[in-house]
Structures are given as structure tokens and as C-alpha cells.
Amino acid sequence: MKALKERILRDGKCFPGGVLKVDSFINHQMDASLMRSMAVEFVRRFASARINKIITVEASGIAPAIMVGNLLELPVVFAKKKKTSTMENMLCTTIHSFTKGKDYTVCVSSEYLGPEDKVLFIDDFLANGNAALGILDLVQQAGASLEGMGFLIEKAFQKGGDKLREQGIHVESLAIVDSLDDCTIRLRD
Amino acid sequence: MKALKERILRDGKCFPGGVLKVDSFINHQMDASLMRSMAVEFVRRFASARINKIITVEASGIAPAIMVGNLLELPVVFAKKKKTSTMENMLCTTIHSFTKGKDYTVCVSSEYLGPEDKVLFIDDFLANGNAALGILDLVQQAGASLEGMGFLIEKAFQKGGDKLREQGIHVESLAIVDSLDDCTIRLRD
Numbered sequence: 001m002k003a004l005k006e007r008i009l010r011d012g013k014c015f016p017g018g019v020l021k022v023d024s025f026i027n028h029q030m031d032a033s034l035m036r037s038m039a040v041e042f043v044r045r046f047a048s049a050r051i052n053k054i055i056t057v058e059a060s061g062i063a064p065a066i067m068v069g070n071l072l073e074l075p076v077v078f079a080k081k082k083k084t085s086t087m088e089n090m091l092c093t094t095i096h097s098f099t100k101g102k103d104y105t106v107c108v109s110s111e112y113l114g115p116e117d118k119v120l121f122i123d124d125f126l127a128n129g130n131a132a133l134g135i136l137d138l139v140q141q142a143g144a145s146l147e148g149m150g151f152l153i154e155k156a157f158q159k160g161g162d163k164l165r166e167q168g169i170h171v172e173s174l175a176i177v178d179s180l181d182d183c184t185i186r187l188r189d
Numbered sequence: 190m191k192a193l194k195e196r197i198l199r200d201g202k203c204f205p206g207g208v209l210k211v212d213s214f215i216n217h218q219m220d221a222s223l224m225r226s227m228a229v230e231f232v233r234r235f236a237s238a239r240i241n242k243i244i245t246v247e248a249s250g251i252a253p254a255i256m257v258g259n260l261l262e263l264p265v266v267f268a269k270k271k272k273t274s275t276m277e278n279m280l281c282t283t284i285h286s287f288t289k290g291k292d293y294t295v296c297v298s299s300e301y302l303g304p305e306d307k308v309l310f311i312d313d314f315l316a317n318g319n320a321a322l323g324i325l326d327l328v329q330q331a332g333a334s335l336e337g338m339g340f341l342i343e344k345a346f347q348k349g350g351d352k353l354r355e356q357g358i359h360v361e362s363l364a365i366v367d368s369l370d371d372c373t374i375r376l377r378d
Contacts, residue, residue, distance in 0.1 A: 032262065
């Protein structure tokens with residue numbers, strides 16, 4: 001997606017260790033108009049999918065997910081990173097974060113994810129794919145079906161996209177970073 | 190706001206200790222269409238305010254905030270609940286959560302909140318007002334000005350609204366809960 005790629009090249013910042021910082025327009029300060037354009041692009045790319053629910057993970061996934069849900073008039077469920085005291089009947093899974101060097105648990109209530117659900121997962125980043133595989137686990141635990149996964153930015157060199165596509169999952173990424181070597185952002189055409 | 194009040198009475202659940210659970214349409218599963226209607230209502234109520242940025246706190250504030258940002262074509266900054274390794278120049282404040290019985294730190298980068306900013310704070314709940322006062326502290330640290338605070342639901346019996354209004358802050362709540370006594374939801378007309 002042209003507008004996103006141009007923005008990444010203009011405002012994205014690269015740090016050693018394969019870190020791409022897009023804090024100025026995606027995951028700390030958010031460009032709401034760009035967010036809407038990206039949501040429109042997801043709607044286009046998943047036009048042939050039969051979806052009745054959007055799922056995401058707090059916190060950075062919520063903005064793109066609610067924009068897609070708004071366009072499609074579908075409910076949006078966000079998996080929570082901790083089990084909260086007022087939540088019952090939770091489906092949980094453990095995800096290892098390479099970025100943060102630790103495991104965390106994400107949970108979704110079985111009240112809001114069940115066998116009748118055909119879900120589209122939306123998130124900001126696809127890197128090694130651990131968060132996405134965690135969501136797939138939750139979807140499977142719930143007996144729901146996963147219709148697709150949409151990411152704003154995929155870091156192709158971290159191989160998460162390969163893992164997901166090998167499983168036959170319909171993956172769409174609006175910008176694909178092929179390399180951050182030498183702190184230069186190289187995007188796929 | 191009529192649609193929200195009707196929805197709270199229909200789908201909200203009351204728990205002992207003044208807990209109102211709106212997990213089915215606001216802060217776990219989100220009704221994206223209702224979220225948009227609520228954002229439109231915020232735009233209407235803050236029509237006379239001069240705003241150049243929306244601010245919120247992760248995670249439940251992000252959805253209403255991005256919807257407002259989208260309508261007003263303004264950037265949306267969400268304060269983060271932990272200092273992350275890739276963030277520099279952080280402004281931080283400590284907030285006490287009565288619900289969770291502990292303190293937490295929220296931070297915003299000074300890159301995205303500064304003296305030129307006239308901000309509208311959007312969040313899902315206003316209870317004792319500690320989160321809102323924490324944001325006010327961040328806004329003041331940044332030298333920015335606070336133009337208003339909008340909440341989806343205000344629990345009036347927890348007095349946060351009083352504290353904010355006493356300081357002269359323009360507070361708008363789309364639904365005001367006067368009491369949850371005897372686990373009955375009583376909304377203000």
C-alpha cells in the first residue's frame with residue numbers, strides 16, 4: 001500500500017537488532033486518517049472472505065481493528081494481555097515475545113469467541129508470528145474458524161509470514177520490510 | 190446518549206463493589222457501529238473546543254479515541270502503561286487503580302505531546318478520576334493545554350467527575366451511572 005510505504009520510508013526509524021520504530025504514526029501517536037485508509041485496504045483485500053467478527057490483541061492492534069470493524073459493521077474482540085478479575089470463562093494462550101524477551105498470556109472470553117465465529121485477525125506488526133500463532137490457538141480452542149490475518153507491517157526477514165502462509169492462512173500485509181540491515185529500511189515493491 | 194444508555198441497561202452487568210461490566214460491547218468485545226456513533230456525539234459535544242490532538246490511555250480508550258481522531262482528522266496519542274525500551278524522552282506519571290488495588294505508570298513521549306498541543310482526552314470509563322488526573326499531569330508536564338475530557342461512561346457515585354469539573358475542566362460523559370446499589374443500574378436521565 002503506497003501511502004503506508006511512503007510514510008514508513010519518511011518517518012520510520014530503524015534501530016539495531018531489526019527494530020523498526022513507527023511510533024510517530026502507528027503505535028504511540030497514530031495518524032487516524034492513514035489508519036482509516038489502511039482499514040479500507042484490508043476491506044478490499046479480504047473482500048472475498050466470509051467474516052462475522054474481527055479479532056485483535058491489545059494494545060496496538062485495537063486502532064486498525066476497530067476501523068475495519070466500523071467499515072464492515074462487525075464486532076471487534078480484543079484479546080487481553082492479562083486475566084482480569086471480572087472475566088470468566090477465559091480461553092488463554094502463552095506467547096513468547098522476542099522483542100521483550102519474555103512470555104505473556106493473552107486471553108479472550110469464550111462468550112465472545114465461539115464455534116459460530118468466522119474471524120479476521122488484525123494487528124499492527126507481523127514479525128516472528130508468535131502473537132498470530134497465539135491467536136490461532138485461541139480461535140482453535142474456541143472452535144471458531146480463522147478466515148484471514150491482516151497486518152499493517154510485516155518484517156519478512158523474521159519469518160512469521162512464512163510460518164502462517166505455510167499453514168494455508170490467508171495473510172495480507174500492507175507493507176513488507178525485506179531488510180533492516182545496516183539500519184536501512186528496505187521495503188518490498 | 191440514548192443508544193448507549195439503552196445498551197447499558199440491556200447488556201451491562203452489575204457486580205458487587207460498584208463494578209459495571211460492559212465487556213460485550215465496549216471493553217472486550219466492541220460494537221464498532223456504536224463506537225462510531227459515540228465518536229460522533231463527542232464531536233458534537235466538543236464542537237466549540239479548539240483541539241489539535243486526541244489523547245487516551247491503552248487499552249480500552251484506544252477504540253473511541255481513534256474513531257474521534259478519524260472524524261476530526263487529528264492525530265491520536267495513546268499513553269502507554271509501561272516504559273518500553275525503544276521509547277525515549279518519556280513523560281511519566283503514576284496512577285493508583287482502585288479496581289486493581291495497585292499503582293501503575295503511564296508514559297507518553299515528549300515527541301508527541303508538547304507546548305503547541307491542545308488536547309482532548311478520551312477514555313471509556315470515568316470512576317474516581319485517577320487516570321484522568323494522571324493524564325492531566327502528563328499534559329501539564331508537556332506544557333500542553335487540556336481542552337476537554339470525554340468519557341463513554343461516568344460512574345458519578347465515585348466522584349471523579351466532581352474532581353475534574355471543580356478544576357474547571359470541560360467534562361462530557363455519554364452515559365452517567367448514578368448508582369449500582371443492590372446491583373441495579375441507575376442511569377441519569
